[in-house]
Amino acid sequence: MGGRTTHPVTHSGACLPTRPLPSVGAMTGWTEAVLLRAAALGPRVAVTEAAGGATLTYGTLAVRAPLAAQGLRRRGLRPGDPVVVLLRGGCHLPVAGYAVLAAGGVVVSIPGGPAAAGARIMITDRDDADAIAQESNIRQVYSFTGVPGTAGFDSLFGADGPVAPTARLSTARLVAADDVALVAGADLRAYDMVLGAGARLVAAHEPDPAECRRIIAGHGVTLLIDERLRVVPVRAHDRALEANL
Incomplete structure (x- = not known):
């Protein structure tokens, strides 16, 4: 794919450089479509946390998830590999989840369960992350909040810079854009x-x-x-x- 691009807006209102959506492996059509729509919506708020009021814009999701997906691929994630994602609902969950999906991975939420067999990567903010990783033989652990013994989620971004595709997604569904x-x-x-x-x-x-x-x-x-x-x-x-x- 290629062609059109748009300029997403950061929390500070600054425009980010643009490039076509990076090739990050076996991204499904739906995941790609969600991220394309997110880029088109730019500064519109995607997620608000009821406790504390933290927000995630669609533009930020469209930038961070594909970049993190590239980082996961560089660190050995292969299409179909399970990745354990242990996060509360909020702004971090969709960034982590769509990063895994965009890289071709499979999101699982129970470490040690059958679906997580062979998982080598975990994304979590739990304080017992190190113990979970050792028990489940997970080799790489990433955290948004600086949990001891984990790598920062931002370390997945590398130096490639942000990207911002644009497209329209029009599919009938139970949730409308103004909901x-x-x-x-x-x-x-x-x-x-x-x-x-x-x-x-x-x-x-x-x-x-x-x-x-x-x-x-x-x-x-x-x-x-x-x-x-x-x-x-x-x-x-x-x-x-x-x-x-």
Whole structure:
């Protein structure tokens, strides 16, 4: 692929240099399409963390995930290899998840399980990362938060510079671009549903009903994605809460 490019915008508002999407291995068509759309959306907010208010823009996702994918490939990740991703839902999860997918890897969330057999790489912010790695015979561990014994996730970026493809993704789905979706968990498939639609995702960690109401009101949430990946409009969710009170 090649052709058109766009200028993504950083958190500071500065334009980044552009190049076509790098070749990083066995990226699926869907993963590529999500990242292309992310680049086109630029400074639009993709993820907001309900606790603390940290945000991730689509443009930042479009830059960081392909660069990290290149780093993973340079460090030996092969198409089909499992990569353990142990992160809470929030701004870091989609960057890590799409980096693995863009590199042709398979995201798994349970170290030591059958799906993780043969995994040599883990991305996590857990304090017990070193113990998990030793128990599961994982050789490379990357962290966003500087966990002792791990390498910084940013070390995957190398010196290649950011990239920014542009394209349009138009597919009928249950989430619309103007939706604000609450996701209370770390299932990358839920992030895929929201970010693939170009919508905004509000990430929360196991909120109780009262906290859900506060998040819905404070962020203008229009729908929720539950643990079964069902899309629940806010009005239907409110009726269910009222029925249980």
